[in-house]
Structure formats: C-alpha cells, structure tokens
Amino acid sequence: MGSFLLVGILLAVGLCAVFAAIGWAWGAAASTRRLAAGGCMWSGAFAAAVLLTSLAPQRGLADASEATDAGWALALSLLLPLVPACLAAALVPGDRRLPSDAPVAAGAARAVLHDGERAAWFRRAAGGPGLAVAAVAILITTVLAVVLETWAMLVVPALLAGLFAAMFAFTVRVDATGLTVRSVLGWPGTHVPADEVVVASVTDVSPLAEFGGWGWRVGPGGRVGVVLRRGESLLVERTGGRSLVVTVDDAASAAGLLNTLADRARATG
Structure with missing residues (x-):
C-alpha cells in the first residue's frame, strides 16, 4: 500500500514538474502556458483519481484479488481530470497585444500589391507520418480493450481518435x-x-x-x-x-x- 501511494505521488509530482518547466521556460505564447496549466491540473487529478479508484474497491477486503474489475475506474480516471484541466487552461490569460511600429526587414520577401488592392x-x-502513429496507437488500445474484455477502456481509443483528428x-x-x-x-x-x-x-x-x-x-x-x-x-x-x-x-x-x-x-x- 505504501509503495503504491509513493509511486502515485511521485508520478503526479514528476508530471506536474515537467509541465511547469515547459510553461516557465518556453511559455512565451499563451497556447503553451495553457498547455502547461492544463497538463499540471490533469496530472495531479489523474494520479489522485487512479489512487482513489484503485484502492476504494479493495476497502474491507481480506484479499485484494477479490476486488472488482478496475477497467471502468481507469476510464473515469482518464476522463474526469479533463474537466479541471480544461478549466485551468481557460483561465490562463491570452497573449497581450504587442503591435510593432518597426518596419519589416527590407530584405524580406514581399508580394506585389498595388494601392487599394486586396489579397488573401x-x-x-x-x-x-503522425497519422500512421495515430492509427497504430488507436489500433493497439482497441485490441487491448477487446482482448482483456475491459470494455470501459474503449474510451481510450475514442479519445485518441478525437485528439488526432484535431491535431x-x-x-x-x-x-x-x-x-x-x-x-x-x-x-x-x-x-x-x-x-x-x-x-x-x-x-x-x-x-x-x-x-x-x-x-x-x-x-x-x-x-x-x-x-x-x-x-x-x-x-x-x-x-x-x-x-x-x-x-x-x-x-x-x-x-x-x-x-x-x-x-x-x-x-x-
């Protein structure tokens, strides 16, 4: 029990530290700061959810092997932390407007547009190649869920499909x-x-x-x-x-x- 708790805590701290470092060192753009804030929140909430949903079914049991299947618990642990993560990302302010008065470098390439002419x-x-990686990840997680008959875990390839479609x-x-x-x-x-x-x-x-x-x-x-x-x-x-x-x-x-x-x-x- 103690080792399980320690691993969970170290996982959460480690992931939060990585996202915090990204936000601190590379957070010039608001999108990066939002990623860092959302990642930190999701990491902490995910680790807490895994500990809670893994240990709760074992409460009062003499043998941990008697605990019910944890497939649904892992699915919830992946999904529920997305709510506070999205809220944290949304609360990060956007980029400040920083218009420039300095001219674009004289040697930079330019399109020829006459006065009043518009173009887009x-x-x-x-x-x-990322699509191939995405397809393999979706296939593997789907096969694992079916082979192990952990149907709740089909939510993972579904989430991956949505994420990769957006990316x-x-x-x-x-x-x-x-x-x-x-x-x-x-x-x-x-x-x-x-x-x-x-x-x-x-x-x-x-x-x-x-x-x-x-x-x-x-x-x-x-x-x-x-x-x-x-x-x-x-x-x-x-x-x-x-x-x-x-x-x-x-x-x-x-x-x-x-x-x-x-x-x-x-x-x-």
Whole structure:
C-alpha cells in the first residue's frame, strides 16, 4: 500500500514538474502556458483519481484479488481530470497585444500589391507520418480493450481518435488581419495579427529533431509548431520573442504576402 501511494505521488509530482518547466521556460505564447496549466491540473487529478479508484474497491477486503474489475475506474480516471484541466487552461490569460511600429526587414520577401488592392492566401495542411502513429496507437488500445474484455477502456481509443483528428488537419489563412491557423474541428487554433509580425520567411523543419514529434508542438525556446511533416514550412517571428512554424505547401507565397500586409498594417495603424 505504501509503495503504491509513493509511486502515485511521485508520478503526479514528476508530471506536474515537467509541465511547469515547459510553461516557465518556453511559455512565451499563451497556447503553451495553457498547455502547461492544463497538463499540471490533469496530472495531479489523474494520479489522485487512479489512487482513489484503485484502492476504494479493495476497502474491507481480506484479499485484494477479490476486488472488482478496475477497467471502468481507469476510464473515469482518464476522463474526469479533463474537466479541471480544461478549466485551468481557460483561465490562463491570452497573449497581450504587442503591435510593432518597426518596419519589416527590407530584405524580406514581399508580394506585389498595388494601392487599394486586396489579397488573401489559403491552404490546408493535413496528413503526414503522425497519422500512421495515430492509427497504430488507436489500433493497439482497441485490441487491448477487446482482448482483456475491459470494455470501459474503449474510451481510450475514442479519445485518441478525437485528439488526432484535431491535431492532423489544419486550415492556414493569410489576409489583412494577419495569419490564422486553425484545426478543421475548430480547436486548437491561433491568430497572429498583421501588426505583430516582425518577419515571415520560409524554413525547413525536422519534426522529430526540432519538436519531438508531429501535431501541435512546442519546441526549444518556446517556438510553437503546427508540424505535420518535414520540409518546407512557414516561419512567422512576432513581437514578444514569439514565433510560429507551420508545415504547409507554398510557404513562400504566404510569407511574401504576410510581410506585405504587415507593412500595410503599420502604415494604417
């Protein structure tokens, strides 16, 4: 009993420490701080729920093996902590508005727009190797739930399916308001106002080396990445020391237009 409690406490403290470190060291963007707050809350609540639902069925029993099946308990332990985690993330303030008066670098690529001419750029970023990883994870958790006849645990692949659907298909738009990146399911998403764009450019991204995987990621230095594949990507450096990377086709056109619209935003602001 004592060892079980100790492992649970160490697990909660360790996970909370990891998320807190991410928020502290790399929390330049509100999305990262929200991830850190939600992760800390979920980790603590998950560890507490696992301890409670594992030990409660054993109360009063002479032999712990007589306890009822804990499949439903583990499912609840995964689901219920999402409520306080989402609340904690929602309470984290968004990014402060930090418009810039400094011009976009003279050497940055620009699109040619005449006075009064309007333009927008739109692409969809989807798929990539992460989908294969997602499919394997969903398949394994489904097979385990069926083989072990722990039907409550089917909630795990269902949650994974929803999470991966949100993380591996995004719309990317550049217009007069700036850059908008949003999951096709509506969440997660982010917006970079045109007057906060320091410079937009094209970069080459290696998901595993720079972000540790695929999807909505946080990299060293607090760089936020919507990383679905390796290769050509749009890099937007913004005020406040923040930056955003999006793996998307035709990134050069997006960067040029965004720089031009950022110039306009400063001129009219």
